[in-house]
Amino acid sequence: MALPVQQQAKFWGLAIAVFMGILWFLGDVILPFVLGGAIAYCLDPIADKLEKWGASRVLATVIITVSAIVIFVLAMLLIVPTLVSQASDLIAVAPKLFQDLQSFLTDRFPSLVDAGSPMRQQLQAIGEAIQSRGGELLNSVLSSAMGVINVVVLIVLVPVVTFYLLLDWDRMVAKIDDLLPRDHVHTVRKLAKEMDKTLASFIRGMGTVCLALGTYYAVALMAVGLQFGLVVGFIAGLITFIPYVGALVGGMLAIGLALFQFWGDWTSLGMVAGIFIVGQIIEGNILTPKLVGDSVGLHPVWLIFSLSVFGTLFGFVGMLVAVPVAAMFGVLARFAINEYKGGLLYNGYSGLAQDSPEDDETTGNG
Numbered sequence: 001m002a003l004p005v006q007q008q009a010k011f012w013g014l015a016i017a018v019f020m021g022i023l024w025f026l027g028d029v030i031l032p033f034v035l036g037g038a039i040a041y042c043l044d045p046i047a048d049k050l051e052k053w054g055a056s057r058v059l060a061t062v063i064i065t066v067s068a069i070v071i072f073v074l075a076m077l078l079i080v081p082t083l084v085s086q087a088s089d090l091i092a093v094a095p096k097l098f099q100d101l102q103s104f105l106t107d108r109f110p111s112l113v114d115a116g117s118p119m120r121q122q123l124q125a126i127g128e129a130i131q132s133r134g135g136e137l138l139n140s141v142l143s144s145a146m147g148v149i150n151v152v153v154l155i156v157l158v159p160v161v162t163f164y165l166l167l168d169w170d171r172m173v174a175k176i177d178d179l180l181p182r183d184h185v186h187t188v189r190k191l192a193k194e195m196d197k198t199l200a201s202f203i204r205g206m207g208t209v210c211l212a213l214g215t216y217y218a219v220a221l222m223a224v225g226l227q228f229g230l231v232v233g234f235i236a237g238l239i240t241f242i243p244y245v246g247a248l249v250g251g252m253l254a255i256g257l258a259l260f261q262f263w264g265d266w267t268s269l270g271m272v273a274g275i276f277i278v279g280q281i282i283e284g285n286i287l288t289p290k291l292v293g294d295s296v297g298l299h300p301v302w303l304i305f306s307l308s309v310f311g312t313l314f315g316f317v318g319m320l321v322a323v324p325v326a327a328m329f330g331v332l333a334r335f336a337i338n339e340y341k342g343g344l345l346y347n348g349y350s351g352l353a354q355d356s357p358e359d360d361e362t363t364g365n366g
Helices: 005-052 057-078 080-108 118-145 148-167 169-178 182-223 229-238 245-261 266-291 300-341 344-353 357-365
Strands: none
Touching: 005 057, 005 148, 005 169, 005 182, 005 300, 057 080, 057 148, 148 169, 182 229, 182 245, 182 266, 182 300, 229 245, 245 266, 300 344
């Protein structure tokens, strides 16, 4: 006999509260474990594929780990220095860009930028803020990322956690399945499969889309000669998972920088704009339909809200878990709505007493 619904609700409510409390108090301490779990989840299908080809789980994990380390080292040696250099140059040149904008406005609209006009004061304030705050932000990020503790966490602890989680992933899933309450095991498994499908579609698929578009934007913008093309491509690819935002932010940044660099060279300006137009066509018609599909069901507003809430409550760790948690809540919400529409609260006694449309059709055909 199953526990009463009220007792089950109390138990699971307490479990969720404890989980949120742990996430709140531990904060950045669990960051390497969150990253390791996310990476292991994304790499598990590759390990399963290698096992189907005849490799043991240990060999498959070793192959994946070595390949990932090689790719990471190459990226650190070839891409990261250029990215940091361009970001530093962009922050340093930002005041000059605003001065050029002020000069342009002075020539075209002299009445708008008089000595005491609000627009001129605002432009000066923006330029000074970007120079001071941007430099402070870059220095803090670099000092934090290159600190001894963070280097150990990122270079040593995360790969170790990922390795062991990937090695024991199937066994952990089996252990969790064995702990499911027997009265609800079929329902929980069904929901878990839907969550896995949603997460796989979004995280793995959208991660590939972000990487592909970021690489395309960076390479294409650098090919046409845009000075900070790598930074723009990195930013645009990083936020591509929010529909239209990545292309909008990246396009505005790229075109804004191109206006200062290529003013009068309309061919180069048109090529920069065309890069983002082609990118949106490729994303909307090829990448997203093939890699993500229509089964995710995450509205852009729901994504932005989840990122804002979890980022505010739990910081960087919260932003990492925001999308998976939002996807899980979406699955649970759809399940709850279906249960509600099939239950007494929605239908009432009279609604439940009526025959279903399928029964009516069967009776009519008979």
